[in-house]
Amino acid sequence: MTGIVTADHKKTAFVTGVTGQDGSYLVELLLNKGYRVIGAKRRTSTICTDRVDHLFEDKNFILEYYDLNDTSRTWQLINKYRPDEIYNLAAMSHVRVSFDIPENTVDGIAMGTLRLLNACKELVPDSKFYQASSSEMFGDNPNYPFNEESKLMPASPYACAKVFAHNLCRNYRLAYNMHVSSGILFNHESPRRGETFVTRKITLAAAKIKQGLQDRLFLGNLEAKRDWGFAGDYAEAMWIMLQQDVPDDYVIATGETHTVREFLEEVFSHAGLDVEKHLHIDPRLFRPHEVPYLLGNPEKAKNKLNWEPKITFKKLAKKMYDEDYELVKRLKRRIK
Ligand SMILES: NC(=O)c1ccc[n+]([C@@H]2O[C@H](COP(=O)([O-])OP(=O)(O)OC[C@H]3O[C@@H](n4cnc5c(N)ncnc54)[C@H](OP(=O)(O)O)[C@@H]3O)[C@@H](O)[C@H]2O)c1
Known part of the structure; x- marks a missing residue:
C-alpha cells in the first residue's frame, strides 16, 4: 500500500x-x-x-x-x-x-x-x-x-x-x-528558468541593458532551432x-520551432533595443556537438491526455522579458 x-x-x-x-x-x-x-x-x-x-x-x-x-x-x-x-x-x-x-x-x-x-x-x-x-x-x-x-x-x-x-x-x-x-x-x-540557459540569459540581459546595468550580451550558436x-x-x-x-x-511540445536568433530578436524588439549594438558571439559558448533542429509532435498528448500548451513563443518571450524587467528594477532599487 x-x-x-x-x-x-x-x-x-x-x-x-x-x-x-x-x-x-x-x-x-x-x-x-x-x-x-x-x-x-x-x-x-x-x-x-x-x-x-x-x-x-x-x-x-x-x-x-x-x-x-x-x-x-x-x-x-x-x-x-x-x-x-x-x-x-x-x-x-x-x-x-x-x-x-x-x-x-x-x-x-x-x-x-x-x-x-x-x-x-x-x-x-x-x-x-x-x-x-x-x-x-x-x-x-x-x-x-x-x-x-x-x-x-x-x-x-x-x-x-x-x-x-x-x-x-x-x-x-x-x-x-x-x-x-x-x-x-x-x-x-519561464521567468524561473536558470540564468545560464539561453532564453533567460537573453531576457535578463535585455532587461539589464534597458536599465543601464549591462552593455554586451555574449551568445553562442544563434541558428539552433527549438520548440519552446x-x-x-x-x-x-x-x-x-x-x-x-x-x-x-x-x-x-508546442509543434512550432524557432531559432535562438528569433527569440533574441523578439525580446529585443519588445524591449525597444537594437540587437546588433549589444550582441557578441563567443565561440566558447558553442556545444562541441550541436543539435540543430528540434520540433515535437504533441498529437498523442492532445488526444489521450487532452493537454495543449496555453502559452506559445511570442507570449513566452514577452512574459519572460517583462518579469525580468521588474526583477532588475527591484535590484536597482536595492542597490541605491
Ligand atoms: N527545462 C527544459 O527545457 C527541459 C526539457 C526536457 C527535460 N528537462 C528535464 O526536466 C527536469 C527539470 O528541468 P528544469 O528545467 O527544472 O531543470 P533545473 O532548473 O536545472 O532543475 C534541476 C534540479 O535538479 C537538481 N539536481 C541537480 N543535480 C542533483 C543531484 N545530484 N541530486 C539531487 N538534485 C539534483 C537541481 O538542484 P539545484 O537547485 O541544487 O541545482 C534542481 O533542483 C530535468 O531533469 C531536466 O533535465 C528539462
Missing part, C-alpha cells in the same frame, strides 16, 4: 529537483490540488530555494535533503513517506555543461533514476512514477517532427544519460508492471500523465 493515510486522506507526492524551474511549478500545482508534497533538495553551500520560498508556509510542503547519487537516502525517504506519486525531475540539466562534467551528469541522471526506480519497486510498487525525459534524446535524428516512436540519437552526455533513464523506465514498466510514465519534454522556459513552451503548462502535463489508468510515454 502507498501513502501514509492522513486524517484527510490526502495523496503524497515525492518531487526530486524541487528547487529547479519545473519543480517549483509542479509543487505549486500539487499543493493547490491538496497533495502533501515532499520536496527532495540537494545540499548546496549557498541557499538556492528562491523558486519555492513562497511555498514554505504551506504545512503540506516538506523539504528533505536528498541526492541522486545517494542510494541509502533514496530508500530512507521513500520508506519514510511511502509516496503515491514520484516525480523524478532532478538532473544536471545543462546540455553544454554536460560535456564539461560528463561523469557527474551521467551518474546523476542514469544511476540516480535507477536508484529511485529500485527503491519504488521494492517499497511502493503500486505508486505512480514520472520521469523527466528530454527532446535532446532525438539529437542527430534528421526526421522531424519527433513523436514517441522517433529514433533516439543522443548527441551529448546529458542526452545519452536521458536515453538510458528513459529506456530503464520503459523496462521497469514492462518487467515489473509498474506505473511509470515518461514525458519527452521539448524546451520549456512555457514550464507551467508542462508541469500540468506531468501531473495529468500520472492520473491515467495506463502508464505511457508522451511528447510534450
